[in-house]
Amino acid sequence: MTFEAVLAQARAEGRTLLNEVEAKQLLRDAGVPVTNTTLATSRAEAQAQAEAAGYPVVLKVVSPDIAHKSDAGGVKLNLKSQDEVGAAYDAILESCLKHVPGAKITGVAVQHMAPQGTEVIVGMTTDPQFGPVMMFGLGGIMVEVLKDVSFRLVPLEEKDATQMIDEIKGRPILAGVRGQPAADIGALKTAILKVAEFVEKHPEVKELDLNPVFAYPDGAIAVDARIVVAEA
Ligand code: ADP
Ligand code: MG
Numbered sequence: 001m002t003f004e005a006v007l008a009q010a011r012a013e014g015r016t017l018l019n020e021v022e023a024k025q026l027l028r029d030a031g032v033p034v035t036n037t038t039l040a041t042s043r044a045e046a047q048a049q050a051e052a053a054g055y056p057v058v059l060k061v062v063s064p065d066i067a068h069k070s071d072a073g074g075v076k077l078n079l080k081s082q083d084e085v086g087a088a089y090d091a092i093l094e095s096c097l098k099h100v101p102g103a104k105i106t107g108v109a110v111q112h113m114a115p116q117g118t119e120v121i122v123g124m125t126t127d128p129q130f131g132p133v134m135m136f137g138l139g140g141i142m143v144e145v146l147k148d149v150s151f152r153l154v155p156l157e158e159k160d161a162t163q164m165i166d167e168i169k170g171r172p173i174l175a176g177v178r179g180q181p182a183a184d185i186g187a188l189k190t191a192i193l194k195v196a197e198f199v200e201k202h203p204e205v206k207e208l209d210l211n212p213v214f215a216y217p218d219g220a221i222a223v224d225a226r227i228v229v230a231e232a
Helices: 003-012 020-029 043-053 082-099 158-167 171-175 185-201
Strands: 037-040 057-062 075-079 107-112 118-127 131-138 149-153 205-215 220-222 226-229
Touching: 003 020, 003 226, 020 037, 020 057, 020 185, 020 226, 037 043, 043 057, 043 082, 043 107, 057 082, 075 082, 082 107, 118 171, 118 185, 131 158, 131 185, 149 158, 158 171, 158 185, 185 205, 185 220
Parallel strands: none
Antiparallel strands: 037 107, 057 075, 057 107, 118 131, 118 205, 131 149, 205 220, 205 226
């Protein structure tokens, strides 16, 4: 689906939040590395898609009423068989409906479980005065507690992406510390620049989060994606 088609469908449903499957498809088409993710609308479909994705897989709730999927019990990691996928499907629906009574559940996203990497965040927010602003930081507690992030106004040049990465206090972590592997800085730069290009091309995008992106010694991949578009 094109950006315009996804946008039209979201607006027809009165949504400003693009779901993970939609967001990842658009970002992949824009050259941003993301995990291949499909939408299952039944238990059997989730099991078939898990076989196709290759074990281990991850199942996640897809719901316009649930933004933080883990908080609602909507994420199940490291599933290794059809039985585990089936049980996880049931558990996700039960837990999400308990957490958010009456939530509309679109389905469950199925994807291969990516190997653990260094977690970073690539995002965009819209400043009322300056417009789209890109954000980069280390994931997990580094962003939540320490607010160790850097910002740049869109459009970005290559040197902006380099500086964004170099400016964070946790920069040495990306170089590899205490036996931790280094992160592929070139791949992170490319991801930042591709996301910036994407939001520049689509002014309807008001917020975008890749949280987390797993950075590896060779390459990087976003395992979660969220896009918020402007109201019609
Ligand atoms: P949310 O942020 O809405 O709670 P996420 O999609 O970020 O949900 O999933 C929660 C966590 O699960 C992530 O931070 C990541 O550590 C892990 N995770 C999610 N998807 C994958 C995946 N495809 N491969 C490996 N780990 C994943
Ligand atoms: Mg996330």
